[in-house]
Amino acid sequence: xxxxxxxxxxxxxxxxxxxxxxxxxxxxxxxxxxxxxxxxxxxxxxxxxxxxxxxxxxxxxxxxxxxxxxxxxxxxxxxxxxxxxxxxxxxxxxxxxxxxxxxxxxxxxxxxxxxxxxxxxxxxxxxxxxxxxxxxxxxxxxxxxxxxxxxxxxxxxxxxxxxxxxxxxxxxxxxxxxxxxxxxxxxxxxxxxxxxxxxxxxxxxxxxxxxxxxxxxxxxxxxxxxxxxxxxxxxxxxxxxxxxxxxxxxxxxxxxxxxxxxxxxxxxxxxxxxxxxxxxxxxx
Amino acid sequence: xxxxxxxxxxxxxxxxxxxxxxxxxxxxxxxxxxxxxxxxxxxxxxxxxxxxxxxxxxxxxxxxxxxxxxxxxxxxxxxxxxxxxxxxxxxxxxxxxxxxxxxxxxxxxxxxxxxxxxxxxxxxxxxxxxxxxxxxxxxxxxxxxxxxxxxxxxxxxxxxxxxxxxxxxxxxxxxxxxxxxxxxxxxxxxxxxxxxxxxxxxxxxxxxxxxxxxxxxxxxxxxxxxxxxxxxxxxxxxxxxxxxxxxxxxxxxxxxxxxxxxxxxxxxxxxxxxxxxxxxxxxxxxxxxxxxxxxxxxxxxxxxxxxxxxxxxxxxxxxxxxxxxxxxxxxxxxxxxxxxxxxxxxxxxxxxxxxxxxxxxxxxxx
Numbered sequence: 001x002x003x004x005x006x007x008x009x010x011x012x013x014x015x016x017x018x019x020x021x022x023x024x025x026x027x028x029x030x031x032x033x034x035x036x037x038x039x040x041x042x043x044x045x046x047x048x049x050x051x052x053x054x055x056x057x058x059x060x061x062x063x064x065x066x067x068x069x070x071x072x073x074x075x076x077x078x079x080x081x082x083x084x085x086x087x088x089x090x091x092x093x094x095x096x097x098x099x100x101x102x103x104x105x106x107x108x109x110x111x112x113x114x115x116x117x118x119x120x121x122x123x124x125x126x127x128x129x130x131x132x133x134x135x136x137x138x139x140x141x142x143x144x145x146x147x148x149x150x151x152x153x154x155x156x157x158x159x160x161x162x163x164x165x166x167x168x169x170x171x172x173x174x175x176x177x178x179x180x181x182x183x184x185x186x187x188x189x190x191x192x193x194x195x196x197x198x199x200x201x202x203x204x205x206x207x208x209x210x211x212x213x214x215x216x217x218x219x220x221x222x223x224x225x226x227x228x229x230x231x232x233x234x235x236x237x238x239x240x241x242x243x244x245x246x247x248x249x250x251x252x253x254x255x256x257x258x259x260x261x262x263x264x265x266x267x268x269x270x271x272x273x274x275x276x277x278x279x280x281x282x283x284x
Numbered sequence: 285x286x287x288x289x290x291x292x293x294x295x296x297x298x299x300x301x302x303x304x305x306x307x308x309x310x311x312x313x314x315x316x317x318x319x320x321x322x323x324x325x326x327x328x329x330x331x332x333x334x335x336x337x338x339x340x341x342x343x344x345x346x347x348x349x350x351x352x353x354x355x356x357x358x359x360x361x362x363x364x365x366x367x368x369x370x371x372x373x374x375x376x377x378x379x380x381x382x383x384x385x386x387x388x389x390x391x392x393x394x395x396x397x398x399x400x401x402x403x404x405x406x407x408x409x410x411x412x413x414x415x416x417x418x419x420x421x422x423x424x425x426x427x428x429x430x431x432x433x434x435x436x437x438x439x440x441x442x443x444x445x446x447x448x449x450x451x452x453x454x455x456x457x458x459x460x461x462x463x464x465x466x467x468x469x470x471x472x473x474x475x476x477x478x479x480x481x482x483x484x485x486x487x488x489x490x491x492x493x494x495x496x497x498x499x500x501x502x503x504x505x506x507x508x509x510x511x512x513x514x515x516x517x518x519x520x521x522x523x524x525x526x527x528x529x530x531x532x533x534x535x536x537x538x539x540x541x542x543x544x545x546x547x548x549x550x551x552x553x554x555x556x557x558x559x560x561x562x563x564x565x566x567x568x569x570x571x572x573x574x575x576x577x578x579x580x581x582x583x584x585x586x587x588x589x590x591x592x593x594x595x596x597x598x599x600x601x602x603x604x605x606x607x608x609x610x611x612x613x614x615x616x617x618x619x620x621x622x623x624x625x626x627x628x629x630x631x632x633x634x635x636x637x638x639x640x641x642x643x644x645x646x647x648x649x650x
Contacts, residue, residue: 182371188358189365190385204375
C-alpha cells in the first residue's frame with residue numbers, strides 16, 4: 001500500500017505538469033481578466049475604495065437598454081425554443097421522407113455563417129426596400145406603401161432566431177433521435193396526434209437537452225455586439241453596444257464592467273434555474 | 285370491451301424491395317388468443333406491426349370487424365399494444381402512464397382516476413401509482429405496460445414479446461396473469477413470441493411462421509402432436525432425425541431393416557392421441573423421420589415391444605438437466621438426444637425405442 005502511494009508522487013507531478021499549460025492559459029486569459037473586471041466594476045479602474053457608483057451610473061444611463069436586452073434575448077430564446085422543437089419534431093416524427101431530407105439539409109446552414117455576416121444579410125433582407133418587402137410587394141401580399149423597415153428590435157430578434165435556431169435544433173434533433181422510438185409508437189397506438197406526441201411525450205424526454213441549448217443560445221445572444229450594432233444603431237439598444245460605447249468613446253471601463261457583471265447576473269439567474277430543475281429531476 | 289375478429293387476406297409486406305411476408309391468410313376469431321411463433325427473421329414482428337399499423341402492407345387486406353384497416357395509421361385502429369421494451373414514458377408516473385390513453389379519449393379526471401385505481405389494484409400496483417417508471421423493477425414495468433394497454437378498453441390487444449425481458453420466475457407467473465386477464469375481459473389477443481412453451485401455455489391457437497409464410501396454424505395440441513412439415517416438427521422440438529424406408533398398406537407402416545434399425549410394423553395415426561405415427565409424407569419409400577428426445581426411451585437388453593421403432597446405438601455423452609438423464613447416443617454414424625430416467629454409462633450399448641405415437645414422417649424433400 002505504502003509502495004503504491006510512494007509511486008503516486010512522481011505520477012501526480014507529471015499530471016500537474018501536463019495540465020499546467022492549460023491551467024495557466026485559463027488563468028491568464030479568463031480568470032485574471034474576469035477578476036480584474038469585477039474589481040474594476042466596484043472601484044475606479046481597480047484603484048481606490050470600493051463603491052457601487054459604476055452600477056448606479058449604469059442603471060441611471062442604461063436602464064432602458066437593460067430592459068431592452070432582457071426582452072430581446074428572452075423573446076428570441078422563446079422563439080428559438082419553439083422553432084427548434086418544431087424542426088427537430090418534424091425530423092423525428094415527419095412521414096414525408098423527401099420533406100424530412102430537404103429540411104435536414106437546409107436547417108443547418110445558418111450555423112456556418114458568422115453573426116456579423118448574418119447581420120449584414122438581414123440588413124439587406126429586412127430594410128424598407130430590402131429583399132423581403134420586394135418579395136411581399138411583388139407577390140401582392142402587401143401594398144408598396146405599406147412596406148416598412150424591420151431594422152429595429154424586430155430585426156435583432158429575427159437575426160438571433162435565424163442564427164441560433166439551427167444550433168438548438170441540432171442538439172434537440174440529436175436528443176430526439178436517441179429516445180426509445182417505441183415510446184413514440186406507444187403514443188400513436190393509443191391514439192395521440194403528432195402534435196400531442198411531440199408536446200406531451202417527446203419534448204419532456206429531451207427537456208434537459210433543450211434547456212442546455214437554450215441557455216447556451218441565451219448566453220451567446222447576450223454577448224453579441226455586431227447584430228445590435230448593425231441592425232439597430234439607435235436607442236434603446238443592447239448592453240453590448242453600450243459597453244463598447246463606454247470603452248471606445250469614454251475609456252470608462254468601470255461602467256462597462258458594471259454592465260458586463262449585469263450580463264453575468266442575467267446568465268447566472270438562468271443557469272441557477274436550470275441547475276435547480278436538473279437537480280430536482282435527478283432527485284425524482 | 286369484448287374482442288372482435290380479425291381477417292388477414294393475401295397480405296404482402298416488405299421493407300423497400302425486400303418482401304418479408306408473402307400472401308398471408310389468417311382468421312383470428314373474436315376473443316381468441318393467437319400466438320405468432322417463429323425464429324428470428326421469420327416475419328412474426330412484421331405481421332404484428334402490419335396489424336398495428338406501423339408498417340403499411342404492399343398489398344392485401346386486414347379486416348377488423350369486417351372493415352379493411354390495412355391503410356389506416358395506428359392511431360385510428362383502436363388497438364392496444366404491449367411492447368417488448370414496454371415503451372413506458374419515463375417522465376410520467378405509473379398513474380399517468382396507465383391513464384394517458386384515457387386522457388386522449390377525453391375522459392374526465394374523476395373517470396380516469398377511477399379506472400386507473402381499479403387497474404392498479406388488479407395488477408398489484410396500488411402502492412406504486414405515484415412512482416416514476418425508472419424507479420420500478422422489470423416485472424412492475426411489465427405490469428404498468430399491461431395496465432396501460434388494458435385501460436383503453438380496446439377490443440384487440442397486441443403483445444410484442446412482452447415477457448422476453450423478464451427473469452424466468454416472473455415470466456412464468458406473468459404468462460398466466462396475461463392469459464387470465466385476456467379471458468376475463470374477452471379480448472382478442474395477438475402475441476408474438478419465439479418461446480415455444482410460452483406460446484403453448486398462453487394461446488388458443490398457434491401460428492408458426494417460416495421465412496414469411498405460415499407453416500402451420502393449429503391448437504397447441506395439434507401443432508405439437510401433428511406437425512405438418514419437417515420445419516414445424518423441428519421447431520416444435522422433434523430434433524432427432526432419421527432416414528427410413530417404409531411401405532404403407534391398410535393403415536400400417538412397414539419399416540425396412542437397415543443399418544442399426546430393426547424392421548418394425550407401426551400403425552398410422554387417424555386422430556391425435558390414438559398412438560399412431562404422424563404420417564405427413566406424400567408417398568412411401570424413402571422418408572424422413574423425426575422424434576423428440578422425450579418421446580423415446582432407452583433399453584439395455586434390446587427386447588423391443590411391439591409397435592416401436594428400434595435403433596441400436598451406444599452412449600457417447602450424458603448430462604442431467606433435472607428429472608431425467610439426457611443421453612447423446614451414436615447409432616450408425618448419426619447422433620440422437622434421448623431423455624431417460626435410468627442411469628447408463630458412457631460407452632454402454634443401448635437400444636433407442638421410439639413409440640409409433642412419437643414418430644413423425646415426412647417426404648425427403650419436405
